[in-house]
Amino acid sequence: MDVISLxxxxxxxxxxxxxxxxxxxxxxxxxxxxxxxxxxxxIGASKEDVCALLNDIGQILANMMA
Structure with missing residues (x-):
């Protein structure tokens, strides 16, 4: 992982x-x-927010593997 900007x-x-x-x-x-x-x-976040992040990452991975 590389930090581009903060x-x-x-x-x-x-x-x-x-x-x-x-x-x-x-x-x-x-x-x-x-x-x-x-x-x-x-966890520090709602289950809905964590599961939404999981969904977003899953979509990114699907696009990477397509």
Whole structure:
């Protein structure tokens, strides 16, 4: 992963396919594989937001592999 730029609370990154696969696997496990009591408190985001990020990463990976 390379940082392209940082501005306030936003970062622009370059992430390779392997790094995206790792993120996809971790997010999939959080969203679908385990039960997390007090999800938002423990994870720091709502389950809906985490699953939306998983979906976005999945779409990026699908486009990379097409």
């Amino acid at each position: 501005a306030g609370k936003q970062a622009q990154l370059t992430i390779d396919e392997n790094e995206l696969l790792i993120l996809n696997s971790v997010l999939n496990e959080i969203c679908n594989g385990i039960s997390v009591p007090e999800f938002e408190t423990r």
